[in-house]
Amino acid sequence: METKEISQAVVGRLPRYLRYLGELRDEGVERISSQELSERMQVTASQIRQDFNNFGGFGQQGYGYNVEYLYEEISKILGLDRKHDFVIIGAGNLGRALGNYLNFERRGFIFKGIFDIDPQLVGEKVRGVEVMPIEELENFLEQNPIDIAVLTIPKTSAVDTVDILVKKGIRAIWNFAHVDLNVPEGILVENVHLSDSLMKLSYNLSRRMKEQTKG
Amino acid sequence: METKEISQAVVGRLPRYLRYLGELRDEGVERISSQELSERMQVTASQIRQDFNNFGGFGQQGYGYNVEYLYEEISKILGLDRKHDFVIIGAGNLGRALGNYLNFERRGFIFKGIFDIDPQLVGEKVRGVEVMPIEELENFLEQNPIDIAVLTIPKTSAVDTVDILVKKGIRAIWNFAHVDLNVPEGILVENVHLSDSLMKLSYNLSRRMKEQTKG
DNA sequence: TAGATTGTTAATCGATTAACAATC
DNA sequence: TAGATTGTTAATCGATTAACAATC
Numbered sequence: 001m002e003t004k005e006i007s008q009a010v011v012g013r014l015p016r017y018l019r020y021l022g023e024l025r026d027e028g029v030e031r032i033s034s035q036e037l038s039e040r041m042q043v044t045a046s047q048i049r050q051d052f053n054n055f056g057g058f059g060q061q062g063y064g065y066n067v068e069y070l071y072e073e074i075s076k077i078l079g080l081d082r083k084h085d086f087v088i089i090g091a092g093n094l095g096r097a098l099g100n101y102l103n104f105e106r107r108g109f110i111f112k113g114i115f116d117i118d119p120q121l122v123g124e125k126v127r128g129v130e131v132m133p134i135e136e137l138e139n140f141l142e143q144n145p146i147d148i149a150v151l152t153i154p155k156t157s158a159v160d161t162v163d164i165l166v167k168k169g170i171r172a173i174w175n176f177a178h179v180d181l182n183v184p185e186g187i188l189v190e191n192v193h194l195s196d197s198l199m200k201l202s203y204n205l206s207r208r209m210k211e212q213t214k215g
Numbered sequence: 216m217e218t219k220e221i222s223q224a225v226v227g228r229l230p231r232y233l234r235y236l237g238e239l240r241d242e243g244v245e246r247i248s249s250q251e252l253s254e255r256m257q258v259t260a261s262q263i264r265q266d267f268n269n270f271g272g273f274g275q276q277g278y279g280y281n282v283e284y285l286y287e288e289i290s291k292i293l294g295l296d297r298k299h300d301f302v303i304i305g306a307g308n309l310g311r312a313l314g315n316y317l318n319f320e321r322r323g324f325i326f327k328g329i330f331d332i333d334p335q336l337v338g339e340k341v342r343g344v345e346v347m348p349i350e351e352l353e354n355f356l357e358q359n360p361i362d363i364a365v366l367t368i369p370k371t372s373a374v375d376t377v378d379i380l381v382k383k384g385i386r387a388i389w390n391f392a393h394v395d396l397n398v399p400e401g402i403l404v405e406n407v408h409l410s411d412s413l414m415k416l417s418y419n420l421s422r423r424m425k426e427q428t429k430g
Numbered sequence: 431t432a433g434a435t436t437g438t439t440a441a442t443c444g445a446t447t448a449a450c451a452a453t454c
Numbered sequence: 455t456a457g458a459t460t461g462t463t464a465a466t467c468g469a470t471t472a473a474c475a476a477t478c
Contacts, residue, residue, distance in 0.1 A: 015414040015415065016408075016411065019393065077418065078417055079414075080414065092312070092315075093308065093312030094309075094312040094316075100308050101308075101309075107413075109413060172416055190413070190416040190419075193230070194313075195318060196231065196234075198319065198405070199229070199294075200229075201387055201403060202294040203293045204403050208386070
């Protein structure tokens, strides 16, 4: 069941399924058919069934899917049944925003440390955690098993920091720096390029306006 | 040239092209072939040529692409030659982070106002702009032509706020709330679902670990 | 001109949708 | 059992890659 490679297109839809299933559960809905779910989510019922079946049949013919069960299964698939310790590198506005975000903890992502190069920020507290100087990162990683490093620093420093992270055996990087990181095979990078996202919006906005001009 | 619909897959790659072209320009590179660019960016040369040709031929046979010219053209395509005024709704950590982010301004995105429901935050300054009470949003939108509303508030308030935005004729929403917004046809929504992104990372991390266990 | 490299058509690949037999 | 709905195979659609003629 776990052998065939799942496409990232499918993986990318799983969190959204989880979100809707959570809502349904909170509404007290016990079962749902792919058809009903498709209407809520504005996707085809076919896609929903295909997606779920990548992981091997969570439904029952003539009944549909049990909301609670499906929610739990997708949680497990996404690895949300485990704890993931993370550190934030860069205690600027964005880094602090992510450190303060409580929902991550609810999902098993535990905020373990935050670092910055700016001495002014060192010692400040972010959700009870003191900002440490970046020089201590290496030592900290040696003494604490960290799964994920969150990069909220400018791109120039990001590239240098990645070397340290790689050396200390980090396995996953959540990258907010506007640069494509060069990491060895086996290290995961998930990019959040905020300006890319804003530019997509800008593109679509401009296109709209051109259309309107034409008629 | 503008008539055929461009797929969002292509649009999503444009900001990345722009980033690389900016780097090349800063390095003083004058011309580049699709082949060279493909090696840098780790995509196929074929895809690069196809992507650019959606917008109608920026290159020259036997020469390649002029870096400066291509950079400018993609900027225009993305609408970065225009000014876009935006307001931020929600002056929490994330909202303030986005307000403080200077690079947006460089791209023509102008920070015009920020609102919050919390009286404690009202009056505080974010990059010189005073946080206004959310009650003033409606009035503010009437008196200022705003292109983009950035939503950095919890999902419950997001849904209500969208009603106001729609009523006041906003055309684009950059949504950081963990909810799919229900807006009338014609209003653009670009979502940044941070927890979805983190869950993708978590999925891939878990999968890696299972693979390692197996051998 | 010859060589290089685009623009573009054709082939392939993968993802989505449709259809329906299996089965609860 | 009959009706509903999944799981899964087949058909379609769209996106990516390959190939090559056009052309600078």
